[in-house]
Amino acid sequence: MMSSAGLAPFAVASDADPARTHADALKALGLSLDSHRGDDLPVRSPIDGALLATLGTHDAADIDAMVARARTAFLDWRQVPAPHRGELVRRFGTLVRDNLDPLSALLSAENGKILEEARGEVQEVVDICEFAVGLSRQLYGLTIASERPQHRLTEYWHPVGVLGLISAFNFPAAVWAWGTTVALVCGNAGIWKPSEKTPTTALAFVGLLQRAMRDFEAAPANLVQVAIGGADIGARLADHPGIDMLSATGSTRMGRDVAVRTAQRFARSILELGGNNAMIVTPSADLDLAIPAITFAAAGTAGQRCTTLRRLIVHEDRKAELLARLMPVIGKLSTGNPLAEGVQVGPLIDGAAFDRMQAALERARAEGGTVHGGERITDGVPATGYYVRPAIVEMPGQSAIVCEETFAPILYVIIYREFTQAITLQNGVPQGLSSAVFTMDMREAEYFQSALGSDCGIVNVNIGTSGAEIGGAFGGEKQTGGGRVSGSDSWKNYMRRATATVNYSSTLTLAQGVRFDVVEDDNKGGN
Structure with a gap:
């Protein structure tokens, strides 16, 4: 049976060699790491220490360029109706489902979790895509009772801009998908900084997203990009004035640093940190x-x-x-x-x-x-x-x-x-x-x-x-950071709220019964 991407079924070789499994999975996915290769970051499997890839890393100038491209993509993407944005996520979810086995094997080889758990994580990506597709038709605002006659008080939700997302090695795909799929249907662009321990998993999933975008005319280029590197790249995202919000999953120590950096420039942050x-x-x-x-x-x-x-x-x-x-x-x-x-x-x-x-x-x-x-x-x-x-x-x-x-x-x-x-x-x-x-x-x-x-x-x-489960808001309190990265109404984290008042009467009534009479000159400015 062929997948919708035209790829053959995939099975892990009987000798379960990590490097071979990783290479075979990339081949089955029809993806290449050639454009990302370099001398900076050796990626090794925790299974046996085998070298899976050697990648180039990005620097501050690269991040500046990524943010500029993401801003351009956002300005176009926010104009696409949300249900159409959901269609892109639906196509991506289908590709992930069709390639569940090679994605799971690649993730297991790079991350070290057992193959069954890796399959569960990839299935979670599929599930959150379905959640986000449904959400794309449910981005509801409110109509609020006004205290003033013939006034309408309304709450709107609009895309916030460019999302920076930092993920950890232990869930190298699901955490990104939790935030990014919801952020996409909300109208945002994204830059993903994966753990330097699991970057090829990130490149594989974004490679499939880019494949979904190819035949989707509404999707602008550079809608989601991957930033490869260490803590300095995460710090650059946290500091960058072009990153409107930052979602970070990792240690409490990392979260403290991100919280301070984003707070200094009054940017939003979603923190999902340590658990005991x-x-x-x-x-x-x-x-x-x-x-x-x-x-x-x-x-x-x-x-x-x-x-x-x-x-x-x-x-x-x-x-x-x-x-x-x-x-x-x-x-x-x-x-x-x-x-x-x-x-x-x-x-x-x-x-x-x-x-x-x-x-x-x-x-x-x-x-x-x-x-x-x-x-x-x-x-x-x-x-x-x-x-x-x-x-x-x-x-x-x-x-x-x-x-x-x-x-x-x-x-x-x-x-x-x-x-x-x-x-x-x-x-x-x-x-x-x-x-x-x-x-x-x-x-x-x-x-x-x-x-x-x-x-x-x-x-x-x-x-x-x-x-x-993906339907419930995920996150915690105290030093866990207080963020909710996905599920329930966490979509509001990826949008900005606007409260609008419309006066359709012929008089001006101030709120709380305030009177502020204005006396106009009878000449009204004439000579």
Whole structure:
């Protein structure tokens, strides 16, 4: 069966070699990296350290030129009716769906997440395209009751301009698609700065978007561009007066820098930053539900999700039973080459991530913790990759290291006695992204979701902390940044609001009953 792009079906080779898989995927997609090659940025697979590509990077002058081109594209694109803008996103989504397998393989080879999770991420791109297409016919304003007779008070939403988007390595496609597809139907142009660890995934997805644009006369050139480079490129986007808004996903440290830079020039920012997510397991919890939820949330993507479960707050009466069931399950997880069938946990992104994990475990021991697992795996995996066993760490309390986010599969276990104490522990960290409770007690479930309960942006009952759906607004509070990058009514972040008043009466009435009489000269300026 041929895809609509005329490409043959794709399958990962049986030897699951990352470099070969990456090259084969690009070939299947009909894409070339030749125009992006250079000597600046070696791109290596975390699976085995294989060199996938060497790319050129952009500098400040390149960014200036990109912004100028994006501004020109925006001035044209904003004039295209929103439902027609949605048609471009629909075409792009179709291309992604038709090429799901090679895109997934390419992403897995470059990012290191298991192939099944990579497919899930690419499917998420398809899903957000469908969401954005529907949204293109629902960019509603309001008609507001005016206090003045024969006046109409209306709220309009207009495109904001040029979006700069910075994404992280762990979701190298979905995070960009969350923001960009919505921004496009809202009438904006975009510049994407992907992680320097996963730039070829970005080039592949934008390559398909450009293919969708070729036969779409309404789409101007340079509507979406890719900026390749490191932190200096992100800083240039944050500082640039031609970037009307910046969406940044990454660490809290990065978010602080972006927030200051954009605030200094009064630009908008959408920040989706760190998560130190907790699950409360209550006396009534159904462990048949909780165990698989904990396992995936803690170990999925090798613990490298912003929604990864990092703190397990367990009632003292359930801890022994829960750990007796959980540890064997975690211990049996298949860790290895993520391109291979049956593997459940792939490698950490690089050696620096491994070092941070080991440093965190040493601190946990120093703070009274008992560590189970967490060591590097060397048998049956590529020796040049950083594969680890997920760690379960029993802690005497919520110590300093527990309050920090380590981007690795570390699950801290803490006990509680009273439910309000569990809520205090849940909320007692600087981050506020995702949270969960497992309970069969209606009062506990409702309390957890109320203003007295979790202070996170995502609040789940009897489901884990990771795996958000695209229809709900995604983001969190406190040091998570407060942004909502996609879902629900987050489209308003990508538009500017205009409140308009029309007087269709024959008199001038001021608001709030104010009187300001004007006396005109009878001569009215004549001689």
